[in-house]
Amino acid sequence: MEVKQISVFLENKPGMLTEFAKILQKNDISMKALCLAETPEYGVLRIIVDDNYKIATVLKDEGYVYRVTPVLAAVIPDKPGSLVKILDVLAANDINLEYTYAFITREKDEAYIIIRVQDTEKANKVFREAGIKLLSQDEIDKM
Amino acid sequence: MNNCYQPDIETAPREQIKAWQDERLVRTVKHVYDHVEYYRNKMKAIGLEPGDIKSTEDLYKLPFMSKDDLREAYPYGLLAMPLKDCVRIQSTSGTTGKRVVAFYTQNDIDMWDECCARALVAAGATPEDVVHVSYGYGLFTGGAGFNGGSHKLGSLTLPMSSGNTDRQIQFMTDLHSTILCCTPSYAAYLTETICERGLQDQINLKAGIFGAEAWSEEMRHDIEDKLGIKAYDIYGLTEISGPGVSYECQEQDGMHINEDNFIAETIDPKTGKPVPDGEKGELVFTSITKEAFPLIRYRTKDICILNNEPCACGRTFKRMSKPLGRSDDMLIVKGVNVFPSQIETVLMNEGYPANYLITVTRENNSDKIELQVEITNEMFSDELSEVSKREKKLVNALKSMLGIYVDVRLVAPKTIERSEGKAKRVIDKRNI
Numbered sequence: 358m359e360v361k362q363i364s365v366f367l368e369n370k371p372g373m374l375t376e377f378a379k380i381l382q383k384n385d386i387s388m389k390a391l392c393l394a395e396t397p398e399y400g401v402l403r404i405i406v407d408d409n410y411k412i413a414t415v416l417k418d419e420g421y422v423y424r425v426t427p428v429l430a431a432v433i434p435d436k437p438g439s440l441v442k443i444l445d446v447l448a449a450n451d452i453n454l455e456y457t458y459a460f461i462t463r464e465k466d467e468a469y470i471i472i473r474v475q476d477t478e479k480a481n482k483v484f485r486e487a488g489i490k491l492l493s494q495d496e497i498d499k500m
Numbered sequence: 501m502n503n504c505y506q507p508d509i510e511t512a513p514r515e516q517i518k519a520w521q522d523e524r525l526v527r528t529v530k531h532v533y534d535h536v537e538y539y540r541n542k543m544k545a546i547g548l549e550p551g552d553i554k555s556t557e558d559l560y561k562l563p564f565m566s567k568d569d570l571r572e573a574y575p576y577g578l579l580a581m582p583l584k585d586c587v588r589i590q591s592t593s594g595t596t597g598k599r600v601v602a603f604y605t606q607n608d609i610d611m612w613d614e615c616c617a618r619a620l621v622a623a624g625a626t627p628e629d630v631v632h633v634s635y636g637y638g639l640f641t642g643g644a645g646f647n648g649g650s651h652k653l654g655s656l657t658l659p660m661s662s663g664n665t666d667r668q669i670q671f672m673t674d675l676h677s678t679i680l681c682c683t684p685s686y687a688a689y690l691t692e693t694i695c696e697r698g699l700q701d702q703i704n705l706k707a708g709i710f711g712a713e714a715w716s717e718e719m720r721h722d723i724e725d726k727l728g729i730k731a732y733d734i735y736g737l738t739e740i741s742g743p744g745v746s747y748e749c750q751e752q753d754g755m756h757i758n759e760d761n762f763i764a765e766t767i768d769p770k771t772g773k774p775v776p777d778g779e780k781g782e783l784v785f786t787s788i789t790k791e792a793f794p795l796i797r798y799r800t801k802d803i804c805i806l807n808n809e810p811c812a813c814g815r816t817f818k819r820m821s822k823p824l825g826r827s828d829d830m831l832i833v834k835g836v837n838v839f840p841s842q843i844e845t846v847l848m849n850e851g852y853p854a855n856y857l858i859t860v861t862r863e864n865n866s867d868k869i870e871l872q873v874e875i876t877n878e879m880f881s882d883e884l885s886e887v888s889k890r891e892k893k894l895v896n897a898l899k900s901m902l903g904i905y906v907d908v909r910l911v912a913p914k915t916i917e918r919s920e921g922k923a924k925r926v927i928d929k930r931n932i
Contacts, residue, residue, distance in 0.1 A: 364882030366875050368912050394884045399875075399910055401884050420914050422875050426882040455883055473882070 358491045359427040359477055361409045365402045366422040369395055377402065377421075384415050389497055390471060392458035403458070405430070405471065407498045428473045429480055430492035435461060435468040443470060443489060450483045452476065462500055503750075505621040505653065506614070509760050510815045517759050517816060522555040524788035525763065529553045529562070532794055535580045538573050539796065556763060559786065560774060565798045570600045570739060579603055581792045591639040592738045602738050603792040609648065611789055615736075615744030615758045616649020622749045622756070622813075623707045623732040625679050627654035632677035632705075634668055634686060635712070637661040641742030642712055646681040649744065655679070662686065665693055673702040680708040680729075684715035688854060689918045691726050705729045711736065711743055714823060714841040718848030720752075733822060739798055740785050746820050751812050754819030761789045764820060765797070766806050777806045780824065831926065833860055833867045836904050840925045843871060843906075846897045851878060855916050862930040870907045871898070874916055 367373045390405040406412050416423045433439035455473040474480045504510040530550040532539040542563050588604040631650040635642025643661055650657040687710045711734035720731045735755050736743035746755035757764045766781030767774055775781030783804040787794045802823035825839035844854050857872040881887050891908055898906040
């Protein structure tokens with residue numbers, strides 16, 4: 358079970374993220390999670406949104422360079438130590454974590470960890486075996 | 501396939517070409533000596549008489565002409581015919597200073613048109629073709645030259661001029677243009693737009709003739725593949741006539757110089773000494789049939805290699821390589837000669853679009869060269885380390901081509917200005 362992350366190339370200049378956010382606003386696309394990795398010259402914006410088809414169309418029309426990447430969204434209790442369990446499972450199975458970021462929602466007492474690994478399928482399997490719940494794209498869209 | 505507009509001339513035996521050149525050179529030298537004070541003074545200053553020039557073997561005795569001479573003699577100082585016999589003026593873009601104007605009699609125009617018709621036929625044009633001319637019309641020689649050549653050949657001519665890309669593409673599809681003539685950077689832009697709109701199937705082009713600025717083999721292949729055409733190079737300069745001084749044949753291996761009208765030499769740019777065929781040198785032209793504005797040993801500043809080997813197409817005219825660089829365009833960064841065409845080659849090899857901007861600055865007496873490149877979907881990744889790895893690969897490729905470090909800056913697509921004429925690729929902010 359994987360979810361889709363949209364990664365977007367942004368130049369590291371004032372106003373670039375604003376411009377991007379306005380496009381989402383205009384098209385009524387809601388961001389569930391956001392993470393920005395940057396160099397002095399450019400950044401890679403990674404987002405999880407509620408409508409992947411729409412955002413892909415919009416970004417294409419607006420001329421952005423972007424990529425759709427499969428990531429895992431693990432559900433953990435919103436309390437200290439929860440992340441350790443996830444990381445232990447990955448380490449025990451020799452899976453390297455490329456990057457990760459987290460988000461929470463108002464409704465539930467849960468936290469969500471976005472995990473990017475090279476072998477998504479393997480990570481999926483080991484999480485399932487360890488009894489860790491993963492969100493589906495459907496669940497994200499309905500959040 | 502031996503498609504020549506004037507086979508008797510274009511495939512004439514070398515001895516015949518030499519005989520034409522000998523006779524026409526002698527005549528031209530006498531013509532300028534008798535009618536142009538500027539030439540007379542230059543020749544007298546070194547004790548040279550027209551009678552000293554008996555054949556092309558004596559060419560080296562004649563003094564060089566440069567753009568500075570043209571500026572000094574502006575506007576009428578090199579005119580070799582009465583104004584009443586002139587029918588046209590064309591001019592250079594004047595980007596490097598005062599404009600240079602060139603005068604043409606009707607015979608000069610006819611000769612120029614013929615040269616362009618040869619180029620069109622070499623690219624496969626026939627009277628059945630629709631020649632789409634997207635070079636600028638006006639003082640610039642691009643539009644006028646191809647317009648004249650296409651008329652001479654009897655093809656249907658579309659005098660589009662440059663700009664208005666939507667209209668260009670509409671005419672191209674509605675009127676079934678078969679031969680496209682424009683600058684290579686505009687050809688690349690048109691190609692990109694046509695592909696973006698998915699109109700490849702509605703385009704009837706079979707060939708393109710792209711000149712007036714430097715372009716690489718990679719760019720040629722890219723345009724050829726995307727539009728399904730053959731892309732030909734052409735060379736020329738206003739001072740000598742315009743496009744069609746030399747042109748490519750189906751072999752696409754160098755441009756045949758119209759040697760019945762122009763004598764080409766290559767020289768060492770520092771010493772002025774002739775360089776043998778097959779070696780790099782500055783290209784020098786002497787026009788031997790022009791009436792109004794003949795130029796003797798004009799230094800083009802283009803670095804080229806001349807090739808006298810027989811060509812498989814059957815033409816006997818000597819070939820010149822694509823200019824390997826132009827000393828005006830040539831940048832000296834940290835003491836190293838850098839040609840924008842080299843950078844373009846690396847970009848195409850590495851899969852980047854050939855749309856780029858070079859900025860040279862000087863900080864603390866040290867040169868810095870920055871290259872802005874548009875990132876593509878293929879080059880992008882959600883992982884920063886992956887993007888910077890690709891960026892580093894480009895930096896290394898540039899370093900191995902140029903020998904210096906280039907600061908690569910990845911920018912968003914479509915942020916570098918597209919050009920509809922000659923592309924502005926270099927900004928030199930050093931005040932030296």
